[in-house]
Amino acid sequence: MALGIDYELQDCALARALEVVGERWSLLIVRDAFYGVQRFNDFLAHLGIPRAVLTARLNALVAAGVLRKEPYQQAPLRHGYLLTGAGLELWGPLYQLSRWGGRHATPGGPHHLFAHVPCGTDLDFVGACPACGGGPVPPTEVAMRPNPARTDDHHREDPVSRALVRPHLLLEPIASAAV
Amino acid sequence: MALGIDYELQDCALARALEVVGERWSLLIVRDAFYGVQRFNDFLAHLGIPRAVLTARLNALVAAGVLRKEPYQQAPLRHGYLLTGAGLELWGPLYQLSRWGGRHATPGGPHHLFAHVPCGTDLDFVGACPACGGGPVPPTEVAMRPNPARTDDHHREDPVSRALVRPHLLLEPIASAAV
DNA sequence: ACCTATAGGTCTGGTGAATGAACCTTCGTC
DNA sequence: GACGAAGGTTCATTCACCAGACCTATAGGT
Numbered sequence: 001m002a003l004g005i006d007y008e009l010q011d012c013a014l015a016r017a018l019e020v021v022g023e024r025w026s027l028l029i030v031r032d033a034f035y036g037v038q039r040f041n042d043f044l045a046h047l048g049i050p051r052a053v054l055t056a057r058l059n060a061l062v063a064a065g066v067l068r069k070e071p072y073q074q075a076p077l078r079h080g081y082l083l084t085g086a087g088l089e090l091w092g093p094l095y096q097l098s099r100w101g102g103r104h105a106t107p108g109g110p111h112h113l114f115a116h117v118p119c120g121t122d123l124d125f126v127g128a129c130p131a132c133g134g135g136p137v138p139p140t141e142v143a144m145r146p147n148p149a150r151t152d153d154h155h156r157e158d159p160v161s162r163a164l165v166r167p168h169l170l171l172e173p174i175a176s177a178a179v
Numbered sequence: 180m181a182l183g184i185d186y187e188l189q190d191c192a193l194a195r196a197l198e199v200v201g202e203r204w205s206l207l208i209v210r211d212a213f214y215g216v217q218r219f220n221d222f223l224a225h226l227g228i229p230r231a232v233l234t235a236r237l238n239a240l241v242a243a244g245v246l247r248k249e250p251y252q253q254a255p256l257r258h259g260y261l262l263t264g265a266g267l268e269l270w271g272p273l274y275q276l277s278r279w280g281g282r283h284a285t286p287g288g289p290h291h292l293f294a295h296v297p298c299g300t301d302l303d304f305v306g307a308c309p310a311c312g313g314g315p316v317p318p319t320e321v322a323m324r325p326n327p328a329r330t331d332d333h334h335r336e337d338p339v340s341r342a343l344v345r346p347h348l349l350l351e352p353i354a355s356a357a358v
Numbered sequence: 359a360c361c362t363a364t365a366g367g368t369c370t371g372g373t374g375a376a377t378g379a380a381c382c383t384t385c386g387t388c
Numbered sequence: 389g390a391c392g393a394a395g396g397t398t399c400a401t402t403c404a405c406c407a408g409a410c411c412t413a414t415a416g417g418t
Contacts, residue, residue, distance in 0.1 A: 013289045014210050014273065017280025024405080027201070031193050040366050050406055055367065065283065076413050078365065086283040092305060093279055094193065096272040101196025104244065104265040110192045126271060126305055126315055136305055203376080219395050229377055234396065255385045257394065361417085368411070375404080382397070388390085 020064040021090065025049050025057050030066060030083070030090055031098075034139055036174040037160055038072075038080030046160035066090065083171070091139040091170075095127045111150050117141045117169065139170045199243045200269065204228050204236050209245060209262070209269055210277075213318055215353040216339055217251075217259030225339035245269065262350070270318040270349075274306045290329050296320045296348065318349045 021027050028047055037043055044054055058081055061067040066087040069079040083090075095114070102110030115122050116129035116137050123129060127136035145167035163174040200206050207226055216222055223233055237260055240246040245266040248258040262269075274293070281289030294301050295308035295316050302308060306315035324346035342353040 012207075012210070012277070012291070013279075013281035013285045014277040015207060015280070016284035017276050018206060020280070020284050021276075022201075022203070022206070024201070027197060028191075028194060031191070041364085044366090050408090051367070052369085052407095053405065076365075076415090086279075089279055089283070093272050093275040096275055097196050097200075098191070098193040100192075100265075100268055100272055101194070101199070102192035104268070105195035105199050106192045112191070124314075128314075135303075135307075220393085223395095229379095230396070231378095231398085232376065255383090255394075359418100363416085364414085366412090369409080371407100373404105373406075375402100377402070378400100380397105380399080382395105384394090385392105387392085 020061075020066060023057065023060070025053060026061065027094065027097075029054075029057055029061065030087065031094060032160075033067065033081065033083050033087065034091060034094070034170050035144070035164060036168065036170070036172050038070075038082060038173055039078075040081075042160050042174065043081075045158035046156075061087075080173075088139060091142075092127055092136055095123070095136075096125070099125050108150060109147065111147055112144050113147050115143050115145070117143050142170045144168055144170060199240075199245060202236065202239070204232060205240065206273065206276075208233075208236055208240065209266060210273060211339075212246065212260065212262050212266065213270060213273065213349050214323070214343060215347065215349070215351050217249075217261060217352055218257075219260075221339050221353065222260075224337035225335070240266075259352075267318060270321075271306055271315055274302070274315075275304070278304050287329060288326065290326055291323050291343075292326050293349075294322050294324070296322050321349045323347050323349060 021030060025047065029043060032043055032046055037046060040054065040058070043049070043058070044051060047054070049057075058067065062069060062081070065084055067081045068084050070082050071077060071079045098110070113122055114127075116132060118141060119129060119131045121129050121131040123137065123142065128134065129137050144164075146165055160174055168174070200209060204226065208222060211222055211225055216225060219233065219237070222228070222237070223230060226233070228236075237246065241248060241260070244263055246260045247263050249261050250256060250258045277289070292301055293306075295311060297320060298308060298310045300308050300310040302316065302321065307313065308316050323343075325344055339353055347353070
């Protein structure tokens with residue numbers, strides 16, 4: 001976040017986390033990465049973020065160890081941005097914050113629902129599966145789908161948004177990124 | 180967060196949540212509220228935030244329904260800022276993000292530890308009590324204390340930081356706010 | 359050889375927000 | 389009546405964000 005001159009005096013892990021993912025757009029980029037977005041132009045189209053800002057945020061997230069660059073073709077060299085182990089561990093906070101936003105800041109409720117893939121049960125508010133018990137399920141076992149109660153939504157028309165209208169496994173590359 | 184011209188096109192509860200608590204300082208203010216900070220000058224001293232920004236953030240959080248103003252004296256009228264129901268529900272995302280920061284962004288590990296008051300057990304990484312089982316414990320049942328492994332810390336010298344050095348119930352007003 | 363498209367950027371000028379410091383107001387106390 | 393505390397407001401400066409133009413490398417079509 002670079003709160004002024006860093007945060008060296010804030011004895012708090014939260015401030016440290018916010019330095020990494022607290023800047024404008026950063027957490028939305030991470031969210032898109034969970035949704036399967038990998039390519040520069042796909043982030044660009046889906047978020048509507050200025051190119052220079054996207055460049056800066058992706059580089060910062062790579063430097064912080066949240067994302068890594070993975071080549072998907074040579075000549076010309078192109079790479080996608082994938083979540084690292086540390087990035088994958090952001091699923092919990094990200095999901096909970098999203099649920100909070102759905103309850104308290106989104107008139108009409110959430111736009112997407114999330115289910116546990118092995119059993120098909122919707123996740124509870126901490127990201128655990130009520131049917132399977134135990135703790136929160138990892139993002140690799142989560143599928144997202146549009147909330148049927150929100151069919152009135154004014155959808156974006158970029159390719160990424162269209163790909164996300166269909167039920168979809170988290171972390172599975174979206175259609176426009178498939179070779 | 181006011182990402183440019185709002186976020187009307189982001190079909191995402193996360194973006195909505197970030198409009199409320201995603202601006203610089205907002206989540207740190209909410210964190211301090213969980214720590215028991217209530218007064219304008221205490222937030223100011225503990226965070227080192229510019230006064231004008233603190234004014235703007237507190238007003239925005241009140242308008243968003245995360246905080247509410249509660250008079251604590253008349254003549255002259257003075258009020259503290261307390262968490263609302265919606266604000267209290269931010270404990271989950273806030274705790275998890277903090278834990279993530281402690282694991283991945285804080286060299287030396289976290290500065291504070293959090294325990295379940297009735298049984299004294301430290302919370303796990305989702306904020307649940309391993310001893311009592313069940314889901315995450317509410318913040319009213321959580322006590323914070325400094326991490327003994329971080330005695331080398333360069334502590335801040337404001338009254339709030341000094342009050343937080345002692346073990347402390349969440350939401351309990353800090354010493355400087357006591358009448 | 360030339361034109362066009364795609365992917366992933368960089369560069370630039372304008373604008374709005376964050377910053378630190380000074381100032382203000384109301385009240386109580388000495 | 390001077391002083392201090394609490395909770396702000398005002399101001400000039402700096403900085404980050406923004407939209408949009410521009411750049412580079414390659415591939416495909418004609």
